Amino acid sequence: MMRNDPIKHVFIWPAVLVVLAISIFPLIYSFTTSFLSYRLIPPIPPRVVWLGNYASLLQEPRFWNAIFTTTLIAFIAVGLQYVIGFGVALALNARVPGERLFRVALLLPMLLAPVAVALVARMIFNPTMGPLNQFLSEFGLVNLPFLTNGHWALACIIAVEVWQWTPFIILMMLAGLQTLPEDVYEAAELENASAWQQFWGITFPMLLPISAAVVFIRLIESYKIMDTVFVMTGGGPGVETETLTLFAYQEGFKKFNLGYTSALSFLFLIAITIIGVTYLALLRPHLEKRR
Amino acid sequence: MSGQGLTGLSPWSRRLVTAGVLAWCLITVFPLYWVVVTAFKTPPGVVGGPTYLPFIDFTPTLQPFIDLYQGIRGEFFRTFLNSTIVGLSAAAIATAIGAMAAYALVRFEFKVRFGAGLIFFLLALGGYLLFNTSLGFTRPQALLLAFPVALVVAVVANRLPLPGPVLGNEDILFWFVSQRMFPPIVTAFALYLLYSEIGRLGFQLIDSYIGLTLCYVAFSLPIVVWLMRDFFEAVPIEVEEAAMVDNVPTWRIFFGIVVPMSMNGLLATFMITLAFVWNEFLFALFLTNSRWQTLPILVAGQNSQRGDEWWAISAAALVAIVPMMIMAGLLSRMMRSGLLLGAIK
Numbered sequence: 001m002m003r004n005d006p007i008k009h010v011f012i013w014p015a016v017l018v019v020l021a022i023s024i025f026p027l028i029y030s031f032t033t034s035f036l037s038y039r040l041i042p043p044i045p046p047r048v049v050w051l052g053n054y055a056s057l058l059q060e061p062r063f064w065n066a067i068f069t070t071t072l073i074a075f076i077a078v079g080l081q082y083v084i085g086f087g088v089a090l091a092l093n094a095r096v097p098g099e100r101l102f103r104v105a106l107l108l109p110m111l112l113a114p115v116a117v118a119l120v121a122r123m124i125f126n127p128t129m130g131p132l133n134q135f136l137s138e139f140g141l142v143n144l145p146f147l148t149n150g151h152w153a154l155a156c157i158i159a160v161e162v163w164q165w166t167p168f169i170i171l172m173m174l175a176g177l178q179t180l181p182e183d184v185y186e187a188a189e190l191e192n193a194s195a196w197q198q199f200w201g202i203t204f205p206m207l208l209p210i211s212a213a214v215v216f217i218r219l220i221e222s223y224k225i226m227d228t229v230f231v232m233t234g235g236g237p238g239v240e241t242e243t244l245t246l247f248a249y250q251e252g253f254k255k256f257n258l259g260y261t262s263a264l265s266f267l268f269l270i271a272i273t274i275i276g277v278t279y280l281a282l283l284r285p286h287l288e289k290r291r
Numbered sequence: 292m293s294g295q296g297l298t299g300l301s302p303w304s305r306r307l308v309t310a311g312v313l314a315w316c317l318i319t320v321f322p323l324y325w326v327v328v329t330a331f332k333t334p335p336g337v338v339g340g341p342t343y344l345p346f347i348d349f350t351p352t353l354q355p356f357i358d359l360y361q362g363i364r365g366e367f368f369r370t371f372l373n374s375t376i377v378g379l380s381a382a383a384i385a386t387a388i389g390a391m392a393a394y395a396l397v398r399f400e401f402k403v404r405f406g407a408g409l410i411f412f413l414l415a416l417g418g419y420l421l422f423n424t425s426l427g428f429t430r431p432q433a434l435l436l437a438f439p440v441a442l443v444v445a446v447v448a449n450r451l452p453l454p455g456p457v458l459g460n461e462d463i464l465f466w467f468v469s470q471r472m473f474p475p476i477v478t479a480f481a482l483y484l485l486y487s488e489i490g491r492l493g494f495q496l497i498d499s500y501i502g503l504t505l506c507y508v509a510f511s512l513p514i515v516v517w518l519m520r521d522f523f524e525a526v527p528i529e530v531e532e533a534a535m536v537d538n539v540p541t542w543r544i545f546f547g548i549v550v551p552m553s554m555n556g557l558l559a560t561f562m563i564t565l566a567f568v569w570n571e572f573l574f575a576l577f578l579t580n581s582r583w584q585t586l587p588i589l590v591a592g593q594n595s596q597r598g599d600e601w602w603a604i605s606a607a608a609l610v611a612i613v614p615m616m617i618m619a620g621l622l623s624r625m626m627r628s629g630l631l632l633g634a635i636k
Contacts, residue, residue: 007541008399015392015467015512021438022509023470026481028416029434033484084315091312102316104623109319111615111622113570115587116608119594120326123601131325131341163318224474227572231591245476245573252480253577265477272474 034263040256053263062239063264066247067271072154073243074222077161082215084162085169090203092170093177110167118231121160122147125232150240153233157241160228165221169214176210177203212283219279223272244268326612330355330605337601355606367589371610374569374586377500381507382565386557388508389515390523392467394545396460396516397523398531403463406453411445431488464520471513475573482506483577498579506574511564518563522556523549562618569615586611 034053038046057063092102109117124130125146133143147153180203188198226245229235235242235250242250248268252261328343331351345351359367395401418437422428428436486496496502526549534544550557572587579585593607 004400005541008395008401010542011391011395011399011545012401012463014388015516018388018505018509019467019470019512020442022482022506023473023478024412024415025434025438026478026485028419029430029485030477030481032416032420033481088312088315091308094308102312104620105316105320107623108323108616108619111566111570111619113572113587113590113611113615115570115572115591116326116611117322119590119604119608120322122594123329123604124322124325129337129341129601131343134341163322166315167319220472224476226476227587227591230572231594245474248476248480249573249576252483258484261480265474265480268474269477272472276472 030262030265033259034266036259038259040258046259049259053260054267057260057263057267062242062247063267065239066242066244069154069241070223070225070243070245073158073161073225074219077158077165078215078218078222080158080162081166081169081218082211085166086173086211088166089170089173089177090199092174106167106170108167109164110171112164114164114227115231117160117164118228121156121228122232125156147233148237150237153237153241157225157229157232160232161222161225164228165218168218172210172214173207176207180206209287212287216276216279220272220276223275244271323612326605326608329601330609332602332605334600334602355602358603359606359610367607367610370584370586370589373583377503377507377583377585378565378568381504381511381568382561384504385508385511385515385564386519386561389512390519390550390557390560391545392512393516393519394523394549396464397520401460401463402449403458404449404451404453405455405458407445407449408458409455410448411441414441414444429488429492431485431492434485464516467513467516469513470510475510478510479573479577482574486578496578498581498583500583503575503578503583503585506578507568507571510571510574511567514567515560515564518560519553519556522553522560525556526552559622562622566615566618570611 033046035048035050036046037044037049037052088106092106124132127133127143127146127148130146132146136142136144145152146156184202184206185198188202193201224245225243226249229241229243229246230249233241235246239247244264245268248261248264251257251264325343328345329337331345331353332342332349333352333354335349342349415437418440419430419433422433422436423430426433483497486502489496530548530552531544534548539547570587571585572591575585575588579588590607590611593604
């Protein structure tokens with residue numbers, strides 16, 4: 001039932017106003033700034049360059065490197081999170097012994113500050129005094145350059161992302177698993193379907209909508225990654241682990257290149273939108289087939 | 292429910308599954324154990340290589356925490372207070388106004404004409420450009436002038452029979468939630484510019500309580516509206532209808548019946564928002580510099596200051612982590628099945 005009462009405006013306007021003021025407002029501001037050549041240090045008065053900032057960004061290798069790095073981190077990390085998270089959720093749902101204890105422990109990482117997690121990771125990945133080095137020394141792998149070699153550093157960042165955000169997938173998939181109707185499985189049991197067949201025939205397709213939503217959320221969130229990289233490598237070595245947000249931060253907050261950074265953030269927004277729309281377009285046929 | 296999943300497997304694969312979950316659990320817990328243990332180490336306990344067991348491998352000490360409290364490396368105590376104050380107030384305000392908006396979206400019908408939205412955007416953008424370039428206002432002045440004008444015109448225009456689609460509640464909800472999709476750097480940076488220009492007009496927003504809290508409220512609202520909508524939808528409408536028959540005003544129905552009935556949901560939403568604000572890094576990095584610095588900024592700074600003093604780093608990280616650990620315990624009690632499920636539909 002939908003009521004109609006003028007008081008509804010009192011209910012909704014505070015939220016609308018705050019969001020309008022704090023997100024649309026600056027958006028317009030930075031949108032117009034992105035067409036200016038505007039620096040604070042050294043101070044140059046703003047000058048209209050139209051698409052000049054966008055053009056120079058698109059020719060900047062560092063920008064493409066940041067896009068590539070961010071995409072790599074996001075896709076690999078979310079892929080691993082999904083596989084591990086779904087697996088653990090399945091096991092927990094099937095009443096693994098001690099499952100209640102696991103639930104609290106498994107929930108923890110996603111509530112912790114990424115900055116603090118990255119600090120802990122730095123200690124664990126320390127090539128001489130860290131526990132991981134000690135562990136790998138047993139296998140003859142001594143003093144690996146965890147955070148000082150580009151490829152290793154990327155792998156470490158991805159590992160931290162997986163550690164921190166797999167719990168989110170576990171939580172969501174577990175909630176999804178608990179909504180599945182039992183009778184379908186009983187029918188499958190009568191048909192003598194193996195556990196493997198049951199998974200691919202029933203569980204996976206029925207959880208596809210939730211999976212799609214969860215992966216989408218994680219993917220979009222992963223593209224924003226900044227704190228973890230900021231603390232673990234600072235984008236280094238060189239710019240090998242520099243993500244888009246970190247690149248924007250360097251340009252905007254270290255060099256105070258305002259027009260350029262605004263343009264960069266809008267390109268970022270466009271990229272995110274493209275990824276989101278493509279993802280949904282790719283998935284739509286699979287989601288609708290089931291109905 | 293596929294509760295029979297494990298029994299359908301052979302004993303060997305059952306053991307394999309249990310071992311896998313156990314392994315993941317160890318991976319999850321080890322870093323936490325490590326940081327707790329390291330925070331109680333003395334310098335020799337760190338430099339000599341990794342040690343794990345207190346009293347056996349090394350002698351624990353409280354010195355790192357005493358150093359923290361005395362503010363030897365940054366004013367931890369005040370920063371902790373800052374984080375607490377900003378976190379609690381932002382989460383409370385966001386939950387309150389977000390819940391109200393969510394309730395309105397569940398129970399009342401809204402119609403927004405697409406044309407009116409377009410008018411708002413074009414007027415805000417055009418008015419800003421006009422005020423700024425032709426009439427010689429400064430940029431924040433131009434924005435502050437253009438915004439209410441555009442808003443008023445758009446609200447009036449919404450009553451006119453404009454051509455184009457009419458957007459309903461679902462679209463308004465989508466608009467709220469889509470705010471969460473934006474890369475925060477877009478707004479963080481623009482907000483920084485805007486705040487600093489407003490600061491030049493004499494109203495300090497950068498590194499202020501109001502500026503930071505306002506920004507956190509705005510960025511928590513999408514989650515709050517999204518989560519609370521599901522909790523309110525679960526409230527049986529018959530109760531409200533009965534109250535309406537008795538002519539109870541809507542605001543009393545909301546505060547007297549609906550809010551108490553969805554207390555669990557409100558609490559969970561409040562805690563999730565609090566965790567989000569407590570851990571937030573990017574906005575705090577842009578919008579604070581000394582007085583209202585929050586914990587994540589201070590913790591991130593520990594690293595570059597003195598990289599090898601692990602006992603201090605661990606203690607710092609622990610201060611940022613422990614409140615959320617306690618919350619995780621509380622939350623997991625509330626996380627009965629389905630509590631979060633509605634949120635992902």
